[in-house]
Amino acid sequence: MGEPGSKTILVVDDEPEIRKLVAAMVGQFGHTVLTADSGEHALTLVRKGHPIELLITDVIAPGMSGPMLADKLSALQPDLKVLYISGYDNTHVVRKYVVEKGHLLLPKPFTAEALREKVESLLGPLAKA
Numbered sequence: 001m002g003e004p005g006s007k008t009i010l011v012v013d014d015e016p017e018i019r020k021l022v023a024a025m026v027g028q029f030g031h032t033v034l035t036a037d038s039g040e041h042a043l044t045l046v047r048k049g050h051p052i053e054l055l056i057t058d059v060i061a062p063g064m065s066g067p068m069l070a071d072k073l074s075a076l077q078p079d080l081k082v083l084y085i086s087g088y089d090n091t092h093v094v095r096k097y098v099v100e101k102g103h104l105l106l107p108k109p110f111t112a113e114a115l116r117e118k119v120e121s122l123l124g125p126l127a128k129a
Contacts, residue, residue, distance in 0.1 A: 005124070005126045006030050006031050006126060007031050007032070007052075007053035007054060007123050008031070008033075008034065008050070008051065008052045008053055008054075009026050009031050009032070009033055009053065009055075009119070010033075010034045010035070010042055010046070010050075010055050010056070010057075011034070011035045011036075012035070012037075012038070012041075012042045012055065012056070012057040012058070012061070012066070012069065013037070013057070013058045013061070014037055014038060014058070014061050014062055016037070018058075018108070019037065020035075022056060022115070025112045025115050025116075026056070026115070026119065028112065029116055029119060029126065031119070031123075031126075034050055034052065038062070038063055038064065039057075039061065039063055039064030039065075040063065042055070042057075043073065043076075046076055046077070047076070051077060052073075052080065053079075053080070053081060053123060054080070054081045054083060054119065054123055055070055055073055055080060055081070056082075056084075056085060056119075057069055057070065057083075057084060057085070058084070058085055059084045059093060059097070060086065060093060060094075066084050066086075066097075066098075067093075067097035067098065067101075081122040082103055083103075083105075083119065084098045084104065084105045084106070085105075085106045085107075085108055085110070086098075086106075086107060087107070087108040087109075104118055104122065106118050
């Protein structure tokens with residue numbers, strides 16, 4: 001599955017278009033992609049035995065925020081890396097739970113190249129076949 005050095009990345013966003021777009025971009029980078037439409041769905045996937053190396057999640061989501069989801073998944077997988085995406089990059093929530101804690105934030109809208117740079121900064125570049 002995937003290229004040498006490929007990782008499994010979970011994309012969580014309640015908006016189907018964004019979820020599909022980000023998943024397609026990450027898939028083009030050669031990684032294995034799982035998607036979930038909510039924090040509960042994401043937790044279910046990981047608990048069912050789908051280990052992931054990177055969580056890409058919106059900061060603000062209905063039900064369970066991105067930071068809440070990241071905390072719960074990190075409890076299951078302590079070495080999990082997290083990349084937050086948000087259209088609201090200057091809100092109190094984003095500043096308090098993402099920026100001040102030193103997490104990576106990619107403001108929406110973003111290009112595939114910007115996403116690739118953030119993913120590689122967290123996971124390292126893929127081995128070239």
